[in-house]
Amino acid sequence: MPSINSKIDLINKRYNYLVMETDAAYHDASLKLGLSDSVSIILYTICNHNGECLLGDICRLAGIKKQTLNSAVRKLEAEEIVYLKAADGKKKYVCLTEKGKALSEKTVLKLIGIENEILESWTEEERDSYVKLAEKYLKSFKEKIKSL
Secondary structure (H helix, E strand, C coil), rough: CCCCCCCCHHHHHHHHHHHHHHHHHHHHHHHHHCHHHHHHHHEEHHHHCCCCCEEHHHHHCCCHHHHHHHHHHHHHCCCCCCHHHHHHCCCCEEEHHEEEEHHHHHHHHHHHHHHHHHHHHHCHHHHHHHHHHHHHHHHHHHHCCCCC
């Protein structure tokens, strides 16, 4: 078991705290925008894919359980925010309706704008370093959890 006071352990605690605080900030933003977390994540993912995204990709990219995603998408369909479009085989695209585009403009696109504004305030070196280190951590973490 790692030492509780080791420098690496303290860095790990700090990193995990930042991840949790970031998640909490997105949750707070979703609430302020009048969206549930799942709806916010779904709309955000679709907007990052130009208004349509495969259902399976939303599940994978957003980290939402399939049942939660399907339930939220059915609700969004009933509210005429999204519609499903056939893709190859059993795959389906989740697409924004005009009403969904308007909702996204007032909500998740504001979040994306805030993110872009923050990243634009950083130097190119800071942005590159941030992304490279996050990718390196994720790749290593995925490799390590394979042996669990």
